[in-house]
Amino acid sequence: MKKDDCIFCKIANGEIPTNTIYEDEDFRAILDMGPAAKGHALLLPKEHADNLFELPDEIAQKALVTAKKIGKKLVDKLGADGLNIVQNNGEIAGQTVMHFHIHIIPRYKSDGQKINWVPGSPSAEELATICKEINA
Numbered sequence: 001m002k003k004d005d006c007i008f009c010k011i012a013n014g015e016i017p018t019n020t021i022y023e024d025e026d027f028r029a030i031l032d033m034g035p036a037a038k039g040h041a042l043l044l045p046k047e048h049a050d051n052l053f054e055l056p057d058e059i060a061q062k063a064l065v066t067a068k069k070i071g072k073k074l075v076d077k078l079g080a081d082g083l084n085i086v087q088n089n090g091e092i093a094g095q096t097v098m099h100f101h102i103h104i105i106p107r108y109k110s111d112g113q114k115i116n117w118v119p120g121s122p123s124a125e126e127l128a129t130i131c132k133e134i135n136a
């Protein structure tokens, strides 16, 4: 289903023209308008889902394989030195557009970007407690 007020639904389905680097029956991949690095792309499903948890499993499976294919093309064509795949769910996790998307970000030795977090330093006991909490 498409959502009327969703910009990524409109872009994914060609209602708003944009720079398309890949398209098939389920997805469109476009260049991000605020790129972290040259060639930063977004993979958008054509059907609306707010986030990963709403995405049908079949589309979720296809999404990673498709992102891999696009990532390879970006690295080869643009001569990138590495690649980040980033996918945000929820405002606190950095999601600003509430239509599922995967960031495919070619990385260059000289790009000066950081896609990073500050590592914590939990004790072995703390990690074991968290593990128990998850597995309970």
Ligand code: 5GP
Binding pocket: 007, 018, 030, 031, 032, 033, 034, 035, 042, 087, 088, 094, 095, 096, 097, 098
């Ligand atoms: P998020 O923060 O939700 O994971 O990522 C949203 C991304 O979409 C941002 O990197 C932002 O630059 C990009 N973006 C938002 N609106 C548009 C748009 O209208 N066109 C394009 N090409 N990119 C967009």
Ligand code: ZN
Binding pocket: 002, 003, 006, 007, 008, 009, 010, 047, 048, 049, 098, 099
């Ligand atoms: Zn949408």
